[in-house]
Amino acid sequence: MTEPVRNRPEFRNINAFADLPSYRLPAAGWVSILHRISGALMFLLLPFIIWLFDKSISSEISFAKFKAAFNIGVGIYPAWFISLVTLALVWAYLHHLIAGLRHLYMDATHSVDKAFSYRSAVFTLALSLGLTVLLGAKLFSLY
């Protein structure tokens, strides 16, 4: 049987509440933590995503309800709230996808130098936020 190593030294040198707010993350750091946050957000909202898929695809009648959720609202949730949550999901998906493609590209090409890390991180943040604004405007019927 395996015996876990006892009394491994633990080094705890940061305090999440006192130290983290004063940390200045580099762009790649922002991409990294937002990759986690966006993933966790989509995990928690998975039932909502499946509900949207269900309503959009089950029948003509449910499709009308799907559209109404964004125009009139559904149950106790007003349309603006449904749209706002969907906008958060749109951002989460775009950021997670683009940051993921960045990972795959870095794995495939061994592009692990500091300059590429910075450039691609800024590109990831700009593209995901830009597309979110673009699709968000559509979601809120601005064009």
Next chain:
Amino acid sequence: MTDSIGSKRLVVGAHYGLRDWLAQRITATLMALFTLLVLLQLIFSSGPIGYDTWAGIFNPQWMRALTFTVILALTYHVWVGMRDIWMDYIKPVGIRLGLQIFTIVWLLSCMGWAVQVLWRF
């Protein structure tokens, strides 16, 4: 140190290896390609996108089968990702186990529902 290798190595955690790293990338690639496939079908559809266009994309049996596979890929991908988050931030073993069980229940429930929706319409 030497007595913690081989059959006596520490076997807790994330398997310390290639398997989940590779699985995460393969499932991610599959989902990215699937996104592209759905997006292209939407872009090249004619007229405004209504119910017929949308349901038409998922109607062929091969598309349902592929979507099913993507749902499985997504479930595994999210499991690996969420487990990493719990392992990084949640140190008490009991709470971590509880959250991991919650993750599995949540994911399998969602998976079942998604598959039902997929083959019901």
